[in-house]
Amino acid sequence: MFEIGFSIYSSSGRDINTQILDRVWDADFSYAFTSLHIPEEATPELRQEQHDLLQSLRDLDVNVMADIGPRTLSDMKLSSFEDLSMYPITHMRVDYGFNLEQMAKISEHCILVVNPSTFAEEDFFTLLELGVKRDRIVACHNFYPKEWSGLSLKRVSDSNRFYKNQNIKTMAFIAGDAQKRGPVYQGLPTVETMRHMAPLEAALKLREEAFTDVVLVGDIDLTEKSWEDMIALSHGYVILPCTLDPEYKHLYGVIQHDRIDSSDFLIRSLESRMYASRGHHVEVVGATHIGRGTILISNEDYSRYSGEFEIARTELSDCPRKNRIGQVSTDALYLLPYITHGMGFMLVEDLDN
Structure with a gap:
């Protein structure tokens, strides 16, 4: 099975997100990514809209992965990660600012998502010693908004190989080819050489050459052709x-x-x-x-x-x-x-x- 995910941001506006939800209804996409800690997503004005948006995704049986930071709880006026787990979220992605004990606590409420290119292998085994089960961990790379800042395909492949050998699901991002996400508007890929690559080719390369289980579109939207390509890929075939x-x-x-x-x-x-x-x-x-x-x-x-x-x-x-x-x-x-x-x-x- 070829698992595909997309990104959705409440700051994109209701009209754009409604169009995305309509497309997801017709597709077989497994995951949605959003962020709860970047400034434009953390405003009080968007909080209820964000909750409703994520709930709509869960109603479609889409796994929701949220990027969180050390200030996420205070920004959202929450007291604990248990409170955050009441949000319609299935996966919490942590990258910096959390110790291993906090990560273990998060895994009790949601699937814990670590960054395979920065999370040390010895820390992974320490998480297991702290009682975190392997099926409560997923490895998902960053996307890189600034040109020339992305990873090499080999770097992604090498880090993913370790997690695959540990029976951990791996994820990475590709850039969209329609509406780019700001404020940089240069695409949101994990791999630098894929920044201007057709989404279908980038997805296939990540899957076949970098041990990637789930390919996520980092940007807001795709062209009509690329939507068709991704939907076909999610059903196991190429056009x-x-x-x-x-x-x-x-x-x-x-x-x-x-x-x-x-x-x-x-x-x-x-x-x-x-x-x-x-x-x-x-x-x-x-x-x-x-x-x-x-x-x-x-x-x-x-x-x-x-x-x-x-x-x-x-x-x-x-x-x-x-x-x-x-x-x-x-x-x-x-x-x-x-x-x-x-x-x-x-x-x-x-x-x-």
């Missing part, structure tokens, strides 16, 4: 623009999956394998000039494999027992390495080509 020969247009809009025993050279459709095994008849044409993203179907010279649907990940030699039936769009070729081991994909017609 793959392409062109198909007219007789194969019935494959548009169909979710297929790469086989679990994935090939380094081809994406092999699990679903087509099922009907190919029944002897699907495909006339022999042969395929030449097989390059990255060439869409293929096995013809009757492949006997019982006739009808098996494939996408080339790389350049391959000519094959008379396969027919070329289409091509993945150039802008989508970067997706091919990520469609592995049961990952889903849906072909859609590229109307720009």
